[in-house]
Amino acid sequence: MVNETRPEQCAFCAKSFVRQPMGRPRRFCSPACRQAAYRLRTSADLVAARAETWGRLGRPKVAEGLRREASLIVSGEYAAARAEGLDLLAHDWEALGDRKTAAELRAEAEHLRGGGH
Secondary structure, three states, X not given: OOOOOEEEEOOOOOOEEEEOOOOOOOOOOOHHHHHHHHHHHHOHHHHHHHHHHHHHOOXXXXXXXXXXXXXXXXXXXXXXXXXXXXXXXXXXXXHOOOHHHHHHHHHHHHHHOOOOO
């Protein structure tokens, strides 16, 4: 039996890590990312409630983005959910006139989606 390791991508931060060939496959690169994913999972209801509030306030684009974020959280797509949240923040910063912060947030979102390696 050959003892080989395989590269994996953290389900929370999208950082690469080496998965060991034996035992239960890891989904997270560290205990900190595993804990952060747990906190995010427990916040899915809160995100969905925020979506409803924004929908009632006449902001359907924000509401839809929050619904997508909550859906991704529930499905275990943590990095994608964080990227969705960063896109929403970038939109808000751009509306406030801070294009530099908006660009930084979008770059981080792109990294989480796997485009910034």
